[in-house]
Every structure is written in structure tokens, then in C-alpha cells.
Amino acid sequence: MTTAAPDLDRIDRAIINALQGGFPLCDRPYAAAAAPLGLSEAELIERLASLRTRGVLTRFGPLWKPEALGGEAVLAAMTVPADRFDEVAGQVNAFPEVAHNYARDHALNMWFVVAAETPERARAACDEIAAATGLAVLPLPKLHEFHLDLRLVA
Template identity: 35%
Template structure:
């Protein structure tokens, strides 16, 4: 990646222009042509630096319930239970972490009741010792901007 690639990534994380010609807007800002901005973006996507370019929605704004969940899972069962959890469409992030609670995942559902039903199934799986539902009570900051030097 050269300097322009990095500037392009830093810029597009903050926002992709809501304009008829977004690559023209980006290109102007970075001092390159529309075609070059488009080509560079396609290459950065292809090379795996960009996961996706698209809408980042406010889950509660769309009427959905979402929560972080921490689970304490018997280590021998972790992999199987993690796989089962990942199978739910509403689970978007699922990580093993070191510590007392070793599995952390986010769950989005139509309602809290629907989320609870999923969690009841998870809890019923042998090997889940404890589940904590940790919904956001206040969001101080949501955006993630990885500044690439």
C-alpha cells in the first residue's frame, strides 16, 4: 500500500460519499482521477484490506434488539458450542477470549423476547455454565476508525 491507498482507506472508513459520483468526490480530495480512485478501491477490496463498503446501520433505529453476551463454557465443549452459536443468523461477532468468561458474542433479534429464546437454547446445551446478557445501556462512542499511518 502506498500513501494514497492509506489515505483512501482512512477517508472511506469515515464515510463513502452519498453522491452520484462518489469516486469522483474521493478522487478530487486525494488528487487522483475518478478512474484511479475506483481502481484503487477495487484492488484494496480484492487484496482483503476492505471487508465491505456498504451501509452501517443503527440496529435499535431499525427496531431491532441487540446485546453482547458473555458465556462461561467448559473448555472441552467450547468449539462445538461456538459453532452452534455462530449458526444463528443474528450472531454477527463471536470470539473466544481469555478469562473467566471465555466466549463473547453479539446477538441481534427482532425483540428481546426473541433474543432470550435463542439464549435459552444456548444455555440448554451441555457445557454452558453461565450466560450474561450485556446490552448497551448507553453508547458513548460507536464508530471505529483505524488510522493507518
């Protein structure tokens, strides 16, 4: 599966590159993040909204460790018929517990992350996704955590 490269100008690229390493914790975080980029707070917020609307960013927010808060994150996979892939992706993505969703060239062709407030809710969400789609969900609970610090350069 290939997608066209997004149309990003110099400022869009600078925003994406700068904000992957953290976000200020202060009274006006957008203003503090905008200043080094030479933008106003309003300009940064507008640019982030545009990047989301255009599908360049799918989300903008913190990454929580559910386990540290008593919850659980589970990688899950499904085998989805090609003619139902978009329909099922919509059904899966409608669950608030689903954080990421990926298409893969494999028998298990849809992968996603379920993050919930409790381990029981994570399992229930997987069961509800299976019931909603009529397809089996293979939950793959985390056995060991690896810290990669992945950064994408725009």
C-alpha cells in the same frame, strides 16, 4: 491471543483509513469513494474483496442502530472450554444475528454481539446459541449507550 500483522500495502492502508469515517450516499458510492484515493470503482471493489478474503476486514457495511428500528443489540458472553473454542466460535458465528465475536483472557472467554429485528428475537437467538453449543449464554443488555467514534489507523 496475538495475531500476525496483516501484509498491507500503501493503497490498502489508505482504503482502511479513508473509509472508516463514512461512505458516500449516491448513485455510484464506490466510484465516489475511489476517486479521492486515485482508484477506479472496480479497483476499490477488488481491493475491498481482497481485504475481506485475507481476513484483514471481517465485514464491510453500515452499522445500524437496531433500537432505532425496533430491534435490539445485546452483548453476550460465554465460558467455552479451550479445546472447543474454534468449534463453538463457528457455531456462534453461523447465526446471522451475531455481528462481532471476540476471544478474551477471562473465565467468560467468548464475547459477541447479537443484533436482531426485535428484542424477542435477540433473546431467542441467545437461547438458540446456548442450545446449539450446549453452553450457557450470558446476555448483557445495554443500559446506556456511549458514542466513542473509534477509528483504527492502518
